[in-house]
Structures are given as C-alpha cells and as structure tokens.
Amino acid sequence: MITLRRVTDPVTLPCPYCDTPILTADEAKEAVAMHAKSLHGEPDLIEDLHDHLAPEQRVPNGVQCFIDVGEASCCKERFFFVEAIMVNRNLDPRASQADSDFISQYFFFNGGRGPATHFMASRGKREWLVRRFESPFGPVLHHYFGPFKWVEKLEMWATKRDESGNWDYAHRVLLALWDDLQVLTAATK
Secondary structure, three states: OOEEEEOOOOEEEEOOOOOOEEEEEOOEEOOOEEOEEEOOOOOEEOOOHHHHOOHHHHOOOOEEEEEEEEEEOOOOOEEEEEEEEEEOOOOOOOOOHHHHHHHHHHHOOOOOOOOEEEEEEEEOOEEEEEEEEOOOOOOEEEEEEEEEEOOOOHHHHHHOOOOOOHHHHHHHHHHHHHHHHHHHHHHOO
16 A cells, blocks of 8 residues: 655655765645756656556556656766656547647646645655646646666667666566555545
C-alpha cells in the first residue's frame, strides 16, 4: 500500500552519485527547482508499458509514463527519473475533444496545469515525490521515481531496448508498483 505525506517543509532529492540536492520541492509551487539540466528538453514516453500489463491492469487508461534524463550540476553525471502521470478516468482522444485537450495539457505539458500540491509517497522503504494537480477530470497525480544512476550509454538511448539498461529498469519500477499506483489514483479525491 502506498501512503502519502503532504510536503510542509522543503524536501530535496539527492544526486545518486554525490548526494548533492538536484531537486527541491516546497509545500506548493508551480514547479520544482531542478539543480540539473535536462538532456532531452522533455521526457521520453515509455510507449510499451501496457504490453507488460494484464488486461485488468490497463483500466482505467488515464496514464502516461516517461523517462526524463538529466545531468547533475554538481558532478556532471547523468541520471534519470521514471515518471508516471495518472488520473482515474478512461481517456479516448479520438472520441472526445475534451479528452484530447486533457491529454495535451496534463500528460504532455502543453499549457499550464496550475499550481501543484507536493507529497512524498512511500511503500515499504521506497520514497518518491508526487505532485498533485486539480483538473476537470479529477486529481492528477504526477509521480517522480528517482533520481537513478544512468546505466547505459547515451547513444543506446534511441534503441529503448537494452534489457539491462534504463528502459528495463523503468519498466521494473513501474510494474512493481502498478497495482498500488492504480489503487492510490482511484482513492484520491
């Protein structure tokens, strides 16, 4: 089971190499402060996650997952976050302009999502940052798992298929938590 604790004092996520803070989140802000630079400009979509889910785990389908790669300002090492953005709703952009607009705004950051409320989530010993946004379709939970050490060469990034690398690790992180993430999303009011 995942528990949420609202952020009341600033929290930092440390560099996985040297422990220098690379992300800081306050109680509520439009954005978090990154002490690093993005290497791709925007996160890369994890397109094949649903291939690894049972049919009952694919509903509701209001979810997008990403890998976001950065370079730490402190030590110049590469790291990555695994991100999951979830809303308790089935979305069909072909059937509804409202669904299409929602996906564009909340999943692909085209337009403001409004202010966020920050939480630290935990399950067992694992902890991660969650940003909550209010939307016309209900609460949107944006999970940030990591940061993790970069485990494959940058030129391999385009293949997305290295079974021992970042993509496999992202799948394992998400699949290990998937059922609990769905329960949390459904229970969030």
